Amino acid sequence: AQSVTQLGSHVSVSEGALVLLRCNYSSSVPPYLFWYVQYPNQGLQLLLKYTSAATLVKGINGFEAEFKKSETSFHLTKPSAHMSDAAEYFCAVTGSGNTGKLIFGQGTTLQVKP
Amino acid sequence: DARVTQTPRHKVTEMGQEVTMRCQPILGHNTVFWYRQTMMQGLELLAYFRNRAPLDDSGMPKDRFSAEMPDATLATLKIQPSEPRDSAVYFCASGDTNQAYGYTFGSGTRLTVV
Numbered sequence: 001a002q003s004v005t006q007l008g009s010h011v012s013v014s015e016g017a018l019v020l021l022r023c024n025y026s027s028s029v030p031p032y033l034f035w036y037v038q039y040p041n042q043g044l045q046l047l048l049k050y051t052s053a054a055t056l057v058k059g060i061n062g063f064e065a066e067f068k069k070s071e072t073s074f075h076l077t078k079p080s081a082h083m084s085d086a087a088e089y090f091c092a093v094t095g096s097g098n099t100g101k102l103i104f105g106q107g108t109t110l111q112v113k114p
Numbered sequence: 115d116a117r118v119t120q121t122p123r124h125k126v127t128e129m130g131q132e133v134t135m136r137c138q139p140i141l142g143h144n145t146v147f148w149y150r151q152t153m154m155q156g157l158e159l160l161a162y163f164r165n166r167a168p169l170d171d172s173g174m175p176k177d178r179f180s181a182e183m184p185d186a187t188l189a190t191l192k193i194q195p196s197e198p199r200d201s202a203v204y205f206c207a208s209g210d211t212n213q214a215y216g217y218t219f220g221s222g223t224r225l226t227v228v
Contacts, residue, residue: 034216036219042221042222043118043205043219043220043221043222044205044207044219045219046216046217046218049215049216090157100145100162100164100169100209100211101159101162101169101170102147102159102207102217103159104149104156104157104159105156106156107156107157
C-alpha cells in the first residue's frame with residue numbers, strides 16, 4: 001500500500017526566496033512519485049515525476065525535487081519564488097507494480113508575498 | 115496538446131436529483147480515474163478503470179454512486195439520488211498502462227447540490 005504525507009498545509013514565502021515543500025511517502029514497492037500543481041478553479045497539472053531514473057528531477061517552471069530513499073522523501077524546491085507560483089501543490093505516489101493507483105497527499109498551499 | 119475533457123464544468127441541482135458527469139479521456143489512454151476534491155477531505159480516489167474494466171471503486175459510496183465506461187472514449191460518474199454532502203469538484207484523469215508517465219487531469223465538474 002502507498003501513502004503520502006505533506007508537511008505543512010500552508011507555506012508562505014517572499015518573492016525571490018527559496019521555496020521548499022515537503023513530501024514523505026510510504027510504499028511497499030518501489031514508488032513512482034509525482035508533484036502536481038493546481039491553480040484556482042483549474043485541474044491538476046503535472047510539475048515533475050520520479051520514476052527510478054535520476055534521483056534529482058527537474059520539472060516545469062524552474063521546480064525540482066530530489067528522491068531520497070533513506071528518508072522516504074521527495075521534497076519540492078525552487079530557488080527563487082515568483083508571484084505566479086502561488087497555487088496548491090500536491091505530492092502523489094503510485095506503485096511501480098501494475099496497479100496504477102495514484103494516491104495524493106493533502107496538498108500544500110503556497111503563498112508568495114511581494 | 116491532448117486533453118481530458120469533462121462536462122459539464124458546473125452543475126447546480128436539487129437534492130434528490132440524478133447527476134451524470136462525463137469524461138472523455140485522451141485518445142489511446144487506457145486508464146481512467148475519478149477523484150472528488152473537497153476542502154475537508156482533499157483529493158479522494160473514487161474509482162478507476164483499466165481497459166474499461168473497473169479495477170477499484172472502494173472509495174465510492176455504492177448506494178448512490180456508479181461509474182462506468184460504455185466505450186473507450188467515454189467515462190461516466192452518476193449520483194442518484196444526489197445529496198448536499200456530494201457538493202464538490204469531481205476530476206477525471208487518464209493515462210496509459212505505464213504509470214511512470216503520470217496522468218493528465220481534466221478541468222473538473224463543480225457540483226453544487228442544494
